[in-house]
Amino acid sequence: MKPFAYVKPADVAGAVRAVSDEPGAKFLGGGTNLVDLMREGVERPDTVVDVTGLPLDTVDQLPGGGLRIGAMVRNSSLAADERVRARYPMLSQAILAGASAQLRNMATVGGNLLQRTRCPYFYDPAAACNKREPGGGCDALGGFNRSHAVLGVSGSCIAAHPSDMCVALAALDAVIEVESVRGTRRIPMTGFHRLPGDTPEIETELAPDELVTAVELPPAPFAARSRYRKVRDRASYAFALVSVAAALEVRDGAVTAARLALGGLAAKPWRAHEAERILLGGPASEESFARAAEAELAGADVRPGNAFKVHLARATIVATLRELNTGKGTA
């Protein structure tokens, strides 16, 4: 990999200043994605600013029942947190469905938000990729695209966002807190990632010099009954073909609260607003679940390699909602 300078600031102000002062600088969390990409020559920072020493590594109770998760909390710690497991089980399940134990021990919450796609053409500097080299073309459109996105895609990019954790955060209406030399601001999770459009190289609303400092989870009592279901090519250590984060509250046979987000299907964690709209107030029935899934997937734009994802997503959504409704089939 390209030689680079390494700095490890002790406080947030120092970290954001270090990146702000240097256009070729990047923040380094657990390194589980950035270092890989540096080895492949896809990322070529001049300076890496290691932020794992910042005091952002606690999960704190918020007044009103929410949680504030420091950006440097390791994925394994967050998944194991008793409050997360009890109040937001889909989040704990999502994290544990990702990567391997060793990677989860390293990966940070902030870094996970900024994971980049696993599209093989993005990873191979010999291939054409608009995300890696804007305007360079896209070899995935007519190539191997079995793992690629079917929702929110564009003619310039069909890459899928790889994170599991982010799918749960999107369902839970998390808020991302970021900081730069210009100050602090808060971005809703559902608006944090961008769809590719004509600029697939821009993946989030984050400015290059902004640092993710925390993720806030609002209180969500219905999320205590929630589930993350990940479907992939092997039992562990593989990215999602389709994943579903869902929470469902049912009273007298009618849906009184529903949250649904999808992974493996779009360039961003996909909050299924349309499906939620159909579910809410309707009967908690197989037919209603199927109708909601179909409405959400109606806009799918498929290629020969990934056309199966529409059917798979429908089946997985219905199965996950059924399971939440009946409490059966959890195996």
Place this chain on the structure above:
Amino acid sequence: MTTKYAETEPRQDAVKHVGRPVDRVDGRAKTTGEARYAAEHRYPGMAHAALVHATVARGRIEAVDTEAARAVPGVIEVLTHENAPAMKPAPKTSLMNLSSLASGTTVSYLATDEVHWNGQPVAVVVAETPETARHAASLVRVAYRELPAVVDFAAEEPNASPQKSSVLQPAGGDKGDAVAALAAAPVSVDLRFTTPPEHHNAMEPHATIAVWDGDRLTVHEGTQNIAWLRAHLAQRFGIPERAVRVLSPYVGGGFGGKGFVWAGTLLAVLAARATARPVRLALTREGVYRTVGGRTPTVQRVALGADGDGDLTALIHTSVAMTARIGGMPEGVVSSSRHLYDAATIHLRQRLVRLDLLANTAMRAPGDSVGSFALESAMDELACELGIDPIELRRRNEPERNPMDGKRFTHRMLREAYEVGAERFGWRERDPRPGSMRDGRWLVGMGVATAYHPSLTMPADVTVRLAADGAVVVRCALQEIGVGAATVQAQITADELGVPLEAVRVEIGDSELPAGPGAGGSAQTAGAAAGVLDACRKLKESALALARRAPDSPLRGRRLDDLEARDGGLYHGGRGETYAAILARAGRDHLEAGGGTGMLKFLAKTLNERRRWVKAASGAHFCEVRVDRDTGEVRVSRWLGMFDVGRVINAKTAAGQLRGGIVMGIGMALTEATQVDPRTGRIMNPSLSEYHVPVHADIPRIDVHWLDEPDPTMPLGLLGIGEVGITGVAAAVANAVRHATGKRVLDLPITLDKLL
């Protein structure tokens, strides 16, 4: 009956060490990290090399810009076709000189501006550190003039040409008129199967350290064939074989991927010569994919005709596989169909396409692993058509003699393997109706398939030395690719000489030792055992001859065949004496003997045997899968393999090899495929995160058992076990999936999209 077939119980008549689950002699060194693999050696002044890979499938290099790479501090040299020293061409292949088979490709690297495949090394950077070498390699800019390339296997299939037969491997054959018989058959299936390219993914990526001392060359490398590697390097670099030393005490897995000589090895040696420095070239995982061949993709047709009782009237098995324009191994894809079923008529054909890709190579059970998927899937489908239990269908068609030519089997116990295996697996619990067995959201299926792999031996030269203090040293240039090579030969030696196992040390992995067989074709253990048995017998003859010269020896007048080797000596009933006593009396400090057969004698014997016999390791796989009714996810939930592998030497390492074969077969069945972009010929998943080998969570408990009946024609009755384990596995999974879901998947791997 039941205890006899237990995994860890040796035969009642077994001698002391053979058959037992002895710990491997290098287990401690490997688990503590004390064992040093090729890349872990260090030399003063050692430099590090990294490869630059071509990014086009075929073309000419128009320009190489090495300026930026050379400017990186620590870069010693950048070798390209413009400045690299020449290497001699690869030898013409000939069966009279088996080491001529060692060429991975026929390319003379860095000799010309030609690019033959996407990934071919086109430059080598040598630097003071591996990091510097890799970084500088990323800065080398190469401009190509592209030429039309044929890289799309599927598109090229119609242009396949007939595969040639060889002495060792017939390419096709006919018995009667199978085409007519198929047309007339009351019940038939006619199926088209595909299998993708695959890669070995040994834990240890290929690495070479090359050290020149004048015209003498020392090479550290994990190889499956020390003798071939030595001969090949001597040939390519124009030095005598005796000037090349290959050191390969540990090999971190091979599976066929380290059987031949690939670019990295040659370029490390070339770079060391060009820079006059010891050079270490450790491939990245991507580098292995780009420069070491994998398994050929195949397209196969299997058509079976049967009468209403399930007796086969026609068996047709045809295949298309690949080789590359720059080399590659034609596979015996339909080979299993020559041996497995007593069909009245048989029609076998193999064809090949030649592509502008990296040459394919041997990968665990070449031919039989992919061929058995098609044949054994088709048999299962025929059983469904007939409404007959798949084990019963196989039983009815079990041949008494080799179906193609009527040769006798030295040994064949497939009926017993199925019978005992079915009992232990609980096959009778299976409701034959597809989709009838459920467990919550899971559809449960059970499938069987036959494992079959031909057995052969290769010659080995072995010396055995016994010292007066009781220490025994066995010397043979074997390759330890993880199978327990030294361990099993120590067990055999200890039993043959009647000495404690701890007294025996087996020296392997060094070309200075007597030449061993390669670790391939499931042939190493038997070949080496023959040499060890021969040497031990000669050593005991020498000991007896010394003893018989002494008037007071209790062995006076005895013949070796009347004696038992035990307790560190030779005995007839209670009377005998120790080797120590014999040596002391004779004033000798050791005895040494050599064993083995020369190549010509060996070839004559092998060809003679082949005219008379067919021999193979075989077995029956029993598989249970669970398929998610909503998503089509497949999980293997139970496995039992019942094998007929002759006499087992080490119950622990044998079980490990058979299990390993099954694990690799489950990968082949469900997840593994090398993705070669049909537009560019470039491998798009050259990493362990995107090429899906099974992880622990994919593998259930695997029960392996063996019948433990010695083969009468093999040394100690043993049959090689390195490859039989993988054969039939993919079919057993596919058959279980068919039972669970009613869907017959014809294209590997069985990913969930094929079940939706």
